[in-house]
Amino acid sequence: MLRLNVSMKSSENGGAGTLSIGALAARFGLATHVLRHWETMGLLHPGRDAGGRRRYGADDLTRVATILILKEAGLALNTIGSLSATVDRTARYKILRPVAEELRSRIAAAQTSLELIEGGLNCEYEDVTQCPNYRRLIAERVGPEVRPESQ
Known part of the structure; x- marks a missing residue:
C-alpha cells in the first residue's frame, strides 16, 4: 500500500481500540520521538483523547x-511524504522508478556477495582463493586483463 492518506482519524472511533504513543512505538520497536517527528512531517495524523494525548x-x-517498509526500500521521509501526498500515477512513477532501479542494483550486489560467501562456505580448498567459484567471481569483477601497449 503506497497511499498513506486515510481519511478517518484515530479520534473518530471514540478512542476504542486505539494505542498510546508509547504502545505504538513499542509495537514497532521505535522511540516515541520518531513518531512525533513523523507527525511534524505530516506523515502521521493521530487523533487526540479528551486530555490531548495522541x-x-x-x-x-x-x-x-x-x-x-518504504524506508527499508531506501526512500527518504520527504520522498515518502511526497508519495503519500499524490494520487497521480505519473507522479508516483517518477518518484518510485529511480528507487526501484537502485533497489534492483542493491539486490544484485547482495546476490553476488552471497554467492561469494556461500562459495567460501562450500569450498574444499584450504585457501579459499583457489576455489573455482571464487576465482570466477573475482575475474568477473576485475574484468578483462589489461595488456601492456606495444611501443
Whole structure:
C-alpha cells in the first residue's frame, strides 16, 4: 500500500481500540520521538483523547508499517511524504522508478556477495582463493586483463 492518506482519524472511533504513543512505538520497536517527528512531517495524523494525548488506531498502524517498509526500500521521509501526498500515477512513477532501479542494483550486489560467501562456505580448498567459484567471481569483477601497449 503506497497511499498513506486515510481519511478517518484515530479520534473518530471514540478512542476504542486505539494505542498510546508509547504502545505504538513499542509495537514497532521505535522511540516515541520518531513518531512525533513523523507527525511534524505530516506523515502521521493521530487523533487526540479528551486530555490531548495522541491516540493511534488501525489506520495509523498501517501508515507506520508502510513508512517502515518504504524506508527499508531506501526512500527518504520527504520522498515518502511526497508519495503519500499524490494520487497521480505519473507522479508516483517518477518518484518510485529511480528507487526501484537502485533497489534492483542493491539486490544484485547482495546476490553476488552471497554467492561469494556461500562459495567460501562450500569450498574444499584450504585457501579459499583457489576455489573455482571464487576465482570466477573475482575475474568477473576485475574484468578483462589489461595488456601492456606495444611501443
